[in-house]
Amino acid sequence: MPEGGLAELRKVAERVALERGVKLNPDGRIVEAILKGLLRNKERFGKPYCPCRVVTGIPEKDEPKVCPCAWMMEDIERKGRCHCGLFVKG
Amino acid sequence: MRATAEDEELEAIKRRLLKKYMEEGRRMEQAGKPIDKPLEVTDANFEDFIRKAGLVVVDCWAEWCMPCRLMAPAIDELARRFSGRVLFGKLNVDHNPATAARFSIEAIPTLLIFKEGRLVDSLVGLRPLHELEEIIKAYL
Numbered sequence: 001m002p003e004g005g006l007a008e009l010r011k012v013a014e015r016v017a018l019e020r021g022v023k024l025n026p027d028g029r030i031v032e033a034i035l036k037g038l039l040r041n042k043e044r045f046g047k048p049y050c051p052c053r054v055v056t057g058i059p060e061k062d063e064p065k066v067c068p069c070a071w072m073m074e075d076i077e078r079k080g081r082c083h084c085g086l087f088v089k090g
Numbered sequence: 091m092r093a094t095a096e097d098e099e100l101e102a103i104k105r106r107l108l109k110k111y112m113e114e115g116r117r118m119e120q121a122g123k124p125i126d127k128p129l130e131v132t133d134a135n136f137e138d139f140i141r142k143a144g145l146v147v148v149d150c151w152a153e154w155c156m157p158c159r160l161m162a163p164a165i166d167e168l169a170r171r172f173s174g175r176v177l178f179g180k181l182n183v184d185h186n187p188a189t190a191a192r193f194s195i196e197a198i199p200t201l202l203i204f205k206e207g208r209l210v211d212s213l214v215g216l217r218p219l220h221e222l223e224e225i226i227k228a229y230l
Contacts, residue, residue: 033154041154052197083215084155
């Protein structure tokens with residue numbers, strides 16, 4: 001999710017959801033809060049790391065945490081939503 | 091578009107309220123009353139905190155973590171229900187990276203459960219109140 005800005009992050013999230021056959025969380029407040037967290041991490045760390053994961057400063061540990069994270073589809077299969085709740089089962 | 095000044099202000103208000111809330115808990119502790127609120131845990135007070143009671147639960151969270159926010163009322167409720175038996179704390183992983191690194195916390199919310207100062211369980215992710223209550227009861 002390399003683009004910046006809340007509106008841009010939302011567009012990317014919508015595109016990711018479409019491409020992967022999932023949906024954005026129907027609760028707009030949750031989506032808004034997570035997008036703000038992504039934007040904050042992008043401003044702070046240079047990449048939109050998932051705000052529900054801890055950025056360690058170790059690139060190989062942190063790279064899978066960039067949204068959409070490496071565990072997204074697995075979490076959606078298992079729990080019906082990604083860990084942070086931005087994406088839910090389609 | 092950057093995070094707005096209004097967002098920053100709202101976050102500052104939330105931080106102040108949380109601090110006030112946890113200060114109430116600290117005052118109860120100082121007055122020797124049973125603590126029914128989570129207390130603030132930091133890198134600096136962590137070692138002391140986990141030895142303050144036989145069973146201690148530390149909620150590792152961050153401001154922008156939505157599941158953390160959703161689980162916060164459950165933690166507050168558990169602190170009330172287990173008042174005098176279990177001590178609850180909240181550790182902001184953004185502000186306390188040493189403890190987060192020490193316990194290899196990769197995702198939040200993470201609940202660390204300590205019995206007699208030793209880590210006995212680590213629960214990652216949002217869980218409902220009744221499930222958390224059952225897990226904690228099992229350690230009493």
